[in-house]
Amino acid sequence: MPEDNASHRIEESLRLALARSCGVAAPPRIAAAMQHAVFPGGQRIRPRLTLSIATACGDDKPVLSSAAAAAIELLHCASLVHDDMPCFDNAGTRRGKPSVHVAYGEQIALLSGDGLIVLAFETVALAAIADPLRSAALAIVVARAVGTPYGIVAGQAWESEPSPDLVAYQRAKTGSLFAGASMAGAAAAGHVAEPWGALGFCLGEAYQVADDIRDVLCTEAEIGKPIGQDEALGRPNMVHQFGVAGAARRLKDLVEQAAESVPDCPGQAALKAQIHAQASRFLPREAARVAA
Amino acid sequence: MPEDNASHRIEESLRLALARSCGVAAPPRIAAAMQHAVFPGGQRIRPRLTLSIATACGDDKPVLSSAAAAAIELLHCASLVHDDMPCFDNAGTRRGKPSVHVAYGEQIALLSGDGLIVLAFETVALAAIADPLRSAALAIVVARAVGTPYGIVAGQAWESEPSPDLVAYQRAKTGSLFAGASMAGAAAAGHVAEPWGALGFCLGEAYQVADDIRDVLCTEAEIGKPIGQDEALGRPNMVHQFGVAGAARRLKDLVEQAAESVPDCPGQAALKAQIHAQASRFLPREAARVAA
Numbered sequence: 365m366p367e368d369n370a371s372h373r374i375e376e377s378l379r380l381a382l383a384r385s386c387g388v389a390a391p392p393r394i395a396a397a398m399q400h401a402v403f404p405g406g407q408r409i410r411p412r413l414t415l416s417i418a419t420a421c422g423d424d425k426p427v428l429s430s431a432a433a434a435a436i437e438l439l440h441c442a443s444l445v446h447d448d449m450p451c452f453d454n455a456g457t458r459r460g461k462p463s464v465h466v467a468y469g470e471q472i473a474l475l476s477g478d479g480l481i482v483l484a485f486e487t488v489a490l491a492a493i494a495d496p497l498r499s500a501a502l503a504i505v506v507a508r509a510v511g512t513p514y515g516i517v518a519g520q521a522w523e524s525e526p527s528p529d530l531v532a533y534q535r536a537k538t539g540s541l542f543a544g545a546s547m548a549g550a551a552a553a554g555h556v557a558e559p560w561g562a563l564g565f566c567l568g569e570a571y572q573v574a575d576d577i578r579d580v581l582c583t584e585a586e587i588g589k590p591i592g593q594d595e596a597l598g599r600p601n602m603v604h605q606f607g608v609a610g611a612a613r614r615l616k617d618l619v620e621q622a623a624e625s626v627p628d629c630p631g632q633a634a635l636k637a638q639i640h641a642q643a644s645r646f647l648p649r650e651a652a653r654v655a656a
Numbered sequence: 657m658p659e660d661n662a663s664h665r666i667e668e669s670l671r672l673a674l675a676r677s678c679g680v681a682a683p684p685r686i687a688a689a690m691q692h693a694v695f696p697g698g699q700r701i702r703p704r705l706t707l708s709i710a711t712a713c714g715d716d717k718p719v720l721s722s723a724a725a726a727a728i729e730l731l732h733c734a735s736l737v738h739d740d741m742p743c744f745d746n747a748g749t750r751r752g753k754p755s756v757h758v759a760y761g762e763q764i765a766l767l768s769g770d771g772l773i774v775l776a777f778e779t780v781a782l783a784a785i786a787d788p789l790r791s792a793a794l795a796i797v798v799a800r801a802v803g804t805p806y807g808i809v810a811g812q813a814w815e816s817e818p819s820p821d822l823v824a825y826q827r828a829k830t831g832s833l834f835a836g837a838s839m840a841g842a843a844a845a846g847h848v849a850e851p852w853g854a855l856g857f858c859l860g861e862a863y864q865v866a867d868d869i870r871d872v873l874c875t876e877a878e879i880g881k882p883i884g885q886d887e888a889l890g891r892p893n894m895v896h897q898f899g900v901a902g903a904a905r906r907l908k909d910l911v912e913q914a915a916e917s918v919p920d921c922p923g924q925a926a927l928k929a930q931i932h933a934q935a936s937r938f939l940p941r942e943a944a945r946v947a948a
Contacts, residue, residue: 385803385804385805386804386805387805389805389806389824390804390805390810390813391804391805391810391813391814391816391817391820391821391824392817393813393816393817394804394809394810394813394816395804395805398804442770446766446767446770449766451762451763451766452763452766469816470743471743471744471812471813471815471816472813472816474738474741474743474744474766475738475809475812475813475816477770478734478738478769478770478773478802478809479803479804479809479810479813481770481773481774482773482799482802482803482804482807482809483799483803483804485777485795485799486795486796486799486800486803488795489792489795489796489799490792490796492788492789492792492795496784496788496789496791496792497784497788499788499792500781500782500784500788500791500792503777503778503780503781503784503795504778504781504782507774507775507777507778507781508778510770510774511677511771511774511775511778512677512678512682512683512686512687512690512771512774512775513677513678513679513681513682513683513687514681515774517686517767517770517771517774518682518683518686518771520763520767521682521683521685521686521763521764521767521771522683523763524683524685524686524761524763524764524767525683525684525685528683529683532681532683
């Protein structure tokens with residue numbers, strides 16, 4: 365699908381969801397905080413992936429794919445709000461703005477994340493009007509991508525373990541939501557979801573490697589959040605282990621793997637091309653040049 | 657439905673949900689924390705209400721009513737975990753045990769609440785196997801009971817407002833989940849949900865008045881959490897405003913109103929009797945005697 369059409373569908377679907385939950389009847393501060401958490405967005409990489417895959421699968425019921433894309437992004441935003449809180453990363457900025465707890469306080473940040481999670485599932489349920497069975501399949505895919513034992517909540521929880529399972533940790537922390545975004549796109553279009561998981565995991569790992577590179581090579585202004593965090597917080601970073609060139613090679617390999625994993629579907633060739641195009645955005649231009 | 661049958665269905669449905677999300681694949685500490693938050697339970701008043709109403713409406717698809725009851729209780733437990741955290745009530749005990757953040761730390765408490773919210777919606781979606789349209793209706797009812805603008809998240813968020821709308825606050829903080837529990841019972845049995853909201857709001861307000869009485873008349877051992885909290889935290893308490901007798905009269909009136917509000921359904925008479933029986937548990941015996 366054309367880039368600007370995808371972007372329009374994602375923003376419109378998010379706008380409608382927030383309008384339902386954060387209108388005049390809502391307590392004003394949480395309404396403002398939820399808006400702050402969602403708009404303006406980052407690159408919306410995950411919901412774009414959902415729509416790209418739905419399109420490749422025929423996208424015969426776009427009400428469902430739009431809802432799926434919005435739900436994935438709402439859950440991503442919720443996880444950022446909670447991850448930034450003082451008991452986790454204590455991050456003061458996000459997407460170039462004060463993080464939600466800095467702008468609205470910890471209580472509202474905690475509640476905003478909860479509210480965004482609920483809103484994601486409400487959004488999927490409302491799409492049942494187009495196809496109740498697909499809506500349920502979507503809700504299950506989405507829940508598994510974010511909950512325990514394999515989703516982003518589990519990924520974050522591995523950080524609190526004295527001897528974490530590092531493979532499970534990486535898959536859950538970043539991979540699960542990319543896998544969920546992929547499977548949700550397929551499920552929304554009435555395809556079997558599971559074969560699409562591998563694509564998401566490859567892209568999720570690629571995104572993680574790109575994040576490691578950004579953390580080392582970029583400025584705070586370029587990525588809208590503090591840099592050098594991995595070193596400061598003692599977290600593993602592929603650039604520290606393998607150098608910039610090694611990390612960039614791994615990034616390229618993962619994007620290749622992702623494209624090769626695309627299951628049979630009507631729009632297979634176009635989707636493969638799009639995966640390469642999307643992945644080129646994982647790094648800001650200057651970092652991509654240095655890493656090349 | 658016989659009391660012990662309801663209790664069995666609720667515990668079994670919760671046990672299955674937790675087994676899915678907190679098995680050996682899950683990070684051990686969050687798995688333990690989620691179990692700690694759900695078992696052993698309190699009186700399970702809200703899921704009992706769900707099952708009572710489903711039964712009164714014919715309960716022709718018990719897979720759905722069991723899922724609805726579990727979802728309502730999981731969301732209630734999630735709200736308790738988050739409410740007890742230091743940035744809110746900073747409560748050290750809950751149901752006679754250390755609260756989740758005391759036992760497992762703030763990170764795990766925050767994540768456990770998130771995980772329980774996700775699990776609630778997954779549980780409802782899995783029940784689509786019995787009836788996908790009803791499952792979607794249930795998810796919408798449940799989401800509205802807990803999210804913004806009218807659910808418990810909104811209720812909690814009103815506490816952070818400089819000039820809260822007190823009526824909206826009370827309805828959202830306690831009433832919304834009782835209303836959601838009622839409507840979910842009807843929706844699970846294929847009845848139109850909305851007419852059942854009033855019953856839930858009356859019972860929710862009754863429960864809130866009983867909570868005010870418990871906070872003044874009971875011991876910490878009787879209710880499993882700190883007492884005198886309303887006075888300590890400067891929160892409104894009906895006993896302080898109207899005395900024990902005034903509060904007890906209001907409690908009785910609300911239970912009457914609740915019973916009168918029961919819509920037409922096959923089990924109307926039995927349900928009315930059950931509402932009186934359930935409400936008698938809102939106060940421990942000694943407090944009920946003093947308040948009588």
